[in-house]
Amino acid sequence: MSGIFDLYGFLGVLLHTLELVAQSVLIGSVAFLWIAAVPMQRRMGAPALLASSLRIAQVSAWILAVVALVATLLEVTVLSAMLQISIGEAASARFALMGAVKAIAAALAAIAARPSAAASPTPSWRLPGLALCVVVMFAAALATTHATARPMFESMLLIATGMHRTGAALWLGGLPCFYSALRIVEGDPAARAWLGKRYSAISITGVGLILVGAIVLAVTLIGSWGAFYGTPYGAMAATKSMLLAVLLLVGLGNFLAVRRFSAGDAAITRVRRFVEIEMAFGVAVLALAASMTSAPPGVDLADDRVTLDELAQRLTPRPPQLETPDASSLAIASLQGRLDEEAARAGADSRARTFIPGSGEPAPRNAYDIAWSEYNHHWSGVIVLLIGVFALLERTGRAPWARHWPLLFLGLAIFILVRADPEVWPLGRIGLIESLRDPEVVQHRLFAILTIAFAGFEWRVRNGRFQSQDPALVFPILMIAGGILLFAHTHAISDVKDQVLIEWSHLPLGVFAVTGGAARWLQLRGAHREARWAGWVWPVCLVLTGIMLLNYREA
Numbered sequence: 001m002s003g004i005f006d007l008y009g010f011l012g013v014l015l016h017t018l019e020l021v022a023q024s025v026l027i028g029s030v031a032f033l034w035i036a037a038v039p040m041q042r043r044m045g046a047p048a049l050l051a052s053s054l055r056i057a058q059v060s061a062w063i064l065a066v067v068a069l070v071a072t073l074l075e076v077t078v079l080s081a082m083l084q085i086s087i088g089e090a091a092s093a094r095f096a097l098m099g100a101v102k103a104i105a106a107a108l109a110a111i112a113a114r115p116s117a118a119a120s121p122t123p124s125w126r127l128p129g130l131a132l133c134v135v136v137m138f139a140a141a142l143a144t145t146h147a148t149a150r151p152m153f154e155s156m157l158l159i160a161t162g163m164h165r166t167g168a169a170l171w172l173g174g175l176p177c178f179y180s181a182l183r184i185v186e187g188d189p190a191a192r193a194w195l196g197k198r199y200s201a202i203s204i205t206g207v208g209l210i211l212v213g214a215i216v217l218a219v220t221l222i223g224s225w226g227a228f229y230g231t232p233y234g235a236m237a238a239t240k241s242m243l244l245a246v247l248l249l250v251g252l253g254n255f256l257a258v259r260r261f262s263a264g265d266a267a268i269t270r271v272r273r274f275v276e277i278e279m280a281f282g283v284a285v286l287a288l289a290a291s292m293t294s295a296p297p298g299v300d301l302a303d304d305r306v307t308l309d310e311l312a313q314r315l316t317p318r319p320p321q322l323e324t325p326d327a328s329s330l331a332i333a334s335l336q337g338r339l340d341e342e343a344a345r346a347g348a349d350s351r352a353r354t355f356i357p358g359s360g361e362p363a364p365r366n367a368y369d370i371a372w373s374e375y376n377h378h379w380s381g382v383i384v385l386l387i388g389v390f391a392l393l394e395r396t397g398r399a400p401w402a403r404h405w406p407l408l409f410l411g412l413a414i415f416i417l418v419r420a421d422p423e424v425w426p427l428g429r430i431g432l433i434e435s436l437r438d439p440e441v442v443q444h445r446l447f448a449i450l451t452i453a454f455a456g457f458e459w460r461v462r463n464g465r466f467q468s469q470d471p472a473l474v475f476p477i478l479m480i481a482g483g484i485l486l487f488a489h490t491h492a493i494s495d496v497k498d499q500v501l502i503e504w505s506h507l508p509l510g511v512f513a514v515t516g517g518a519a520r521w522l523q524l525r526g527a528h529r530e531a532r533w534a535g536w537v538w539p540v541c542l543v544l545t546g547i548m549l550l551n552y553r554e555a
Helices: 002-044 047-083 087-091 094-112 115-119 126-142 151-173 175-184 189-222 225-230 232-258 265-293 308-315 331-346 367-396 400-419 439-462 470-488 496-525 528-550
Strands: none
Touching: 002 047, 002 094, 002 126, 002 151, 002 175, 002 189, 002 265, 002 439, 002 470, 047 087, 047 094, 047 115, 047 126, 047 175, 094 126, 126 151, 151 175, 151 189, 151 265, 175 189, 175 265, 189 225, 189 232, 225 232, 225 308, 232 265, 232 496, 265 470, 265 496, 308 496, 367 400, 367 528, 400 439, 439 470, 470 496, 496 528
């Protein structure tokens, strides 16, 4: 049970990310059905478009139902263990009831969205029923947001949160339906022009709702510039705003391309590729939104904020730490050594342990632990910087030997596996299986696995070992996934200021990873013009990542 409690923070953010993505796609699909698919069927007879939209709504609804149920069960279990109450008592809490309503409403929406409902040109009762289920689901979701925890502003915050999430659903959640529809109407210039205008109206409305809701939420839940950069909630909000700005630029490019649908197939191909990029950034934005729900609003941390001077001091470049402290000087090792000596002097058969993974207590740390962590980040920065430089050299076409740069990722993965958690096997006494009860260890292992996958697939791609181009897509997918995992990355730190300062070191890395992955995807999938400049963007993102890691500080 303690292991579940220890992993709850990380698992909770991942589950909430999946929930927000599925919820947005479901709402966006229903909006697309009513605003685009159904009118198009009535005007032009496009049953395939209606069936496709219903199928996407059905899949997203089932995913939402399962994830909401699992998340609710996890929260009930953790609450029961934390307060030492029965499962029944924990299940009677408001969040549990709303979670159950959300799961049931999503399951009913999935039943109502069966594509067979599209057999008739005129929508049956299933479509209004689908919309009703989605409204109930959305109301239950809003009932567990930060808005309900502030009685003085509850109504205003509920409206603002509803607008913000509805806007995200209309714009980002409707993208899968729009992407599928582009394939269906590709050969019909009149249909694709009409569809483009409809979806442009939907997305513009969504952007407006997002911005209005965001302004109200920022003023109420963040409250000041000091909280914007000095609290975990504010730091994540700032990063989310940055990603939204990039999304708006991509969306603007798509908006302009949609206006040229009549120009031929090149325009629709370009829109498809940018829709793929929009979806990637959309998932990253929703991951940040999920992380924000796990942090207290910035306005609530008036006395525990990082000042601008403290932030500037932490981020000011300094020479990297390239000499490692001895592993025996770290807090867990040194404390365990003392306990072992005391047990030996007392002649005890059993020895107390300094730290047990999954106990719910943060691992002890001292100055040597900080130096150890900085050393790890700085040498990782050296490797990533070399990867970026070699990738740029290969891009010039004048250094064919540089195509082997993906092999450097193997060195990075081994470095992470060995040194990221010195108290764990192979350096420490804690066994590998037991260590997986610690969420930070789990995350480091996941990053190492992703890094190995980077190396294997991309090296084979660079050396022409695949007949198809599809394996090349693994690299950008895993790069984007790594960025999203960084947004969900947690540290066992009790000091809020230290947490904020480390967030400001990790959040830009997530932005570079998502941006670099999207650029690599566009290089592989885009037209010649986009592929040319995108091919320079992702190596630059790797270089910037290496520079950020070289300046990583924990003190």
